[in-house]
Every structure is written in C-alpha cells, then in structure tokens.
Amino acid sequence: MDAVGAGGGPEGDCPGTDGTPTLVIIGANPTVARAAETLPGTLIHVQRPGAPELDPGTRVLTVDFEDLPAFLAFTDEVLRPLRPTAVVSLTEFGLEPAALAARRLGVAGVDPAVVRTTRDKLEMRRVLEREAPHLNPAFAAGDDAAAVSRLFAAHGRVVAKPVDGVGSTAIALVDDLDALPADRRTAATLLEQFAEGREFSVEALSSEGRHTVIGIAEKGTTDGFVEVSHMMPPPSLDQGRQELVGRAVGELLDALGVTDGPSHTEVKVDGDKIIVIETHTRLGGDGIADLVRLTTGVDWRHAALGWAIDAGIRQAPATAAAAATVFLTASPGRVTAVAPRPVLARGDVHTWDLHVRPGAAVQPLRSSADRLGMAVLTAADTDSCAAAVAELTALPVVVTAPEPHL
Structure with missing residues (x-):
C-alpha cells in the first residue's frame, strides 16, 4: 500500500456534457458541504427532510434517501435528467443509496455490493474468512x-x-x-x-485497486468501546509497524473488492499481529479529517469526495507535527459547572467545542452520541501530543452532581 503523497489519481476534471463534472453528494453535513465547494464543476446535494441547512447558495434537493424505493424513483425522475458524472456520500446512511444511484445511472461511484459487505459486519467476517483469515478474530x-x-x-x-x-x-x-x-x-x-493490543484507524484512498494510506490515528476508548480520543501520527506505532498496518489494510480492501474511493478501517495491533475490527467506504468521523489536514496538509474531505470526478489529492504544508481529537465526558448526573477553555502544558488547544451548560442532564456513556464535546489539540511531537491528551482528559471540564434517575 502506498503512503500519502505517492499518488491519488490524475489531476483534472471528468467532463460532463459541457466539459465539466456534475457531482451529486448524498447527505453531506455543513462541514463536508463546505469542503465540496472547492471541487471543480457543478455540485448537487441531496438531503433528507429536516437535515441541517447548508450554506446559502448551495443547490439542495430533498428526499428521504433511506427510503430506498422512494429514493430510486427520485434517482430516475430527478437525478437522471441532470446527467451527473458521479454520485457519492460520506455519511454512513447515505453510502448504500449513493452506490445504488451511481450503479443505476451508470456513473462513477462505489460498488453497491462492496458497500453492503462493509456495512454488514458478519458478512465482512465471512469474506475475510475465505480471502484473508489471518486478519480475522x-x-x-x-x-x-x-x-x-x-x-x-x-x-x-x-x-x-x-x-x-x-x-x-x-x-x-x-x-x-x-x-x-x-x-x-x-x-x-x-x-x-476479544482482540488484544492497541487500536488504530486507517484512512485510505483507493484508485483502480491501488490503495494509498492518507493517515493512521491511534484511538483511545472506554471499557465500553466508546471512542474518546484519536492521535495522529500514532505514538505507539513505529514506521515498520505502520507499514505492516498499511499492507494489512490493502489486503482487507482487496479481499472485499474495494477498488475506488475512501475507506476508514479500524484495526487492533498486538506485536506484529493485526486484526481488522471493521471498515467503511467513507472517511472517518470524529474530526479525523482535521487531524489529517493538520499533520499531513491533505484536505481529506476534498479527496474523499473528489476521487469520483478525478479531482486528485490537494495537499498544502502540514501545520502541526502531531494532533489529536479529545472527546469530553462526565459522570452521569446534572451539570453543576463547566470549565473554560484550558491552557495546556504540552500542547495547544486548536479547537474547543463544548455543548453543555450548567443544568443540563448527562447520560451514561453508552455510545458516541453521549459525549459532551470535542477539542482538537496540536503539539510539537507525538510524545507531547500524548501528554496533552492525558492532561486534558484528567481535567474536570464538566462537573456533575448525581441524580438517581439518570
């Protein structure tokens, strides 16, 4: 598997009827939509009713794309006359609709069978059992x-x-x-x-079966498997093991039939043994795209959308040697105090997004939806980044008083 900077597809537009591409994007959030604005050609967003509004001037069509029969009828009646070049999505519940629409229209997109296999964790295990059993628990x-x-x-x-x-x-x-x-x-x-070892997530971009690693993040999780931090580059992986991880992800993608587009793969590493936890035909969430941009200069959202119209990988100089996202949590109860944005000894707080106030109820941490906010940290090196993550995690940012019914 290649490293970032080694390729990523040809530069230039994929011509439509007027010489420029038309890209249909399913279910973009405002951040993804803003990244899409830097792509060449015409953009058409398809959103569910009630979705967050995108920036003024954005072309938006509305349909419940999770209702597949209705969405496929919409594809025939509304999207087909627009003659798109490609249909893509970066949101989990938009992946299959986008793939089906692309196949139905005969345009660029991810293979629907590949999307189904990656979204069905049992089917993914069965494929790996046949094709790459050493990657399976x-x-x-x-x-x-x-x-x-x-x-x-x-x-x-x-x-x-x-x-x-x-x-x-x-x-x-x-x-x-x-x-x-x-x-x-x-x-x-x-x-x-249960797979032993540390957990990592791997962002990759595939083009005609060639897989390029965009970045590897080291994950921090609770005992209940909820993700509470991501660090990039990964402090616990030396260069040799990063290459082992990259090769394993390439084997996984080959086994599943992923040939084009972005992927986000989670693996456990124990010595030289690598076990795949799961994979997705989209980029990772939790601000991982921001860590890629800060530490490599690659605009990962741009690349993860633009592959289908041959927009290439856009890369600027990196602005941080190491970066992390940290998710803020608290014990269940009622919020009694919220600390201000902190000053850290070993790193800088690049972004601070805390969305709870005194009086709010905090639920037990059972899923990602129960986290209270997120900080993006930058640091001079991976050791300093790990220290900054530990420092912020130890701070009582949100203080709660227990309530029996929470």
Whole structure:
C-alpha cells in the first residue's frame, strides 16, 4: 500500500456534457458541504427532510434517501435528467443509496455490493474468512448456538456487537456464555473473540485497486468501546509497524473488492499481529479529517469526495507535527459547572467545542452520541501530543452532581 503523497489519481476534471463534472453528494453535513465547494464543476446535494441547512447558495434537493424505493424513483425522475458524472456520500446512511444511484445511472461511484459487505459486519467476517483469515478474530453469528458455545469455550472474553451497528452503539464485552443475554443470541448480533493490543484507524484512498494510506490515528476508548480520543501520527506505532498496518489494510480492501474511493478501517495491533475490527467506504468521523489536514496538509474531505470526478489529492504544508481529537465526558448526573477553555502544558488547544451548560442532564456513556464535546489539540511531537491528551482528559471540564434517575 502506498503512503500519502505517492499518488491519488490524475489531476483534472471528468467532463460532463459541457466539459465539466456534475457531482451529486448524498447527505453531506455543513462541514463536508463546505469542503465540496472547492471541487471543480457543478455540485448537487441531496438531503433528507429536516437535515441541517447548508450554506446559502448551495443547490439542495430533498428526499428521504433511506427510503430506498422512494429514493430510486427520485434517482430516475430527478437525478437522471441532470446527467451527473458521479454520485457519492460520506455519511454512513447515505453510502448504500449513493452506490445504488451511481450503479443505476451508470456513473462513477462505489460498488453497491462492496458497500453492503462493509456495512454488514458478519458478512465482512465471512469474506475475510475465505480471502484473508489471518486478519480475522474467531467469530460466530449470534443465532448459531453451537458456534457461540465453541467461541466462548475457546476464547473466554467475547465482544458482542450489532451486525449493522454504528457509532459504538450497543457493543459489550461478555466474559461468560451464561452472561450472554437472550437478545444477543439472534442473527442481529455478531460475536467475536476479544482482540488484544492497541487500536488504530486507517484512512485510505483507493484508485483502480491501488490503495494509498492518507493517515493512521491511534484511538483511545472506554471499557465500553466508546471512542474518546484519536492521535495522529500514532505514538505507539513505529514506521515498520505502520507499514505492516498499511499492507494489512490493502489486503482487507482487496479481499472485499474495494477498488475506488475512501475507506476508514479500524484495526487492533498486538506485536506484529493485526486484526481488522471493521471498515467503511467513507472517511472517518470524529474530526479525523482535521487531524489529517493538520499533520499531513491533505484536505481529506476534498479527496474523499473528489476521487469520483478525478479531482486528485490537494495537499498544502502540514501545520502541526502531531494532533489529536479529545472527546469530553462526565459522570452521569446534572451539570453543576463547566470549565473554560484550558491552557495546556504540552500542547495547544486548536479547537474547543463544548455543548453543555450548567443544568443540563448527562447520560451514561453508552455510545458516541453521549459525549459532551470535542477539542482538537496540536503539539510539537507525538510524545507531547500524548501528554496533552492525558492532561486534558484528567481535567474536570464538566462537573456533575448525581441524580438517581439518570
């Protein structure tokens, strides 16, 4: 697998009927939409009713793209006459609609079968079992009682997760078969051997089957698997192991049939052993695109949208040697105090976004949606970045008083 800067596709426009491309983007948030404004050609956004408004002057069409029959009718009746060059999405629930629309219109986009495989965690495991078993943990479908029993007998600690889950929702570590609830013994649950080691996420861009690593971030998670930090470059991976991770991700993408477009892959690394946790045909969330821009100069959102119209990789000088996103959390209860933006000893607070105030209710941290805000930190090196993350994490930014019903 290549490193960033080694390629990324040819520069220039993909011509439409008037010599410029027309790109349809499904479900963009305002940040993605602003990044899209730097692309060549015509942009058309497709948004669900009630979605956050985009900047004035943005061309927006409205349809519930999660209602696939209605969306495919919309594709035929509304999008087809516009003669788009490509249809893409960077939001999880827009990935399959965008792929289906691109296939239906015969334009550039991700293969719908690939999207389905990456979004179905059990199917992804089955593909890897055939094509790259060394990247898989042991696993079982929740409704296969015999396989579930063998999994617990052989490995003890098992992770239970929804087959189609997102946002670290409803993931649990189960230590004993008897502790596995009945509602996890269904086809909707994937059970996996707990993988040891540190966790990393890998951003990559593929072009005609060639995979370029854009960046690798080291993840911090709670015991409940909710992500609370990302650091780039990864402090715990030397250059040799970064190359091992890149090769493993390339094997994964080849096995799944990913040939073009962005991907976000989560892996566990234990020595030289690499286990794939999951992958997505989009860039990573949680501000990872900002870490890529700060530490490599690559506008990752621009590249993750523009690949379909041959817009290339736009890269400026890096502005930070190391950067991190840190998610602010607090104990369940009622907020009694909120600290101001801090000054850190080993790093700088680049961005501060805290959206709770005194009196607000804080729920238990069960998924990404329960986090209270995010900071982006920059530092002079990876050691300083790790120290800044630890310093901010230890600060009582949000103070709560317990309430029995929360």
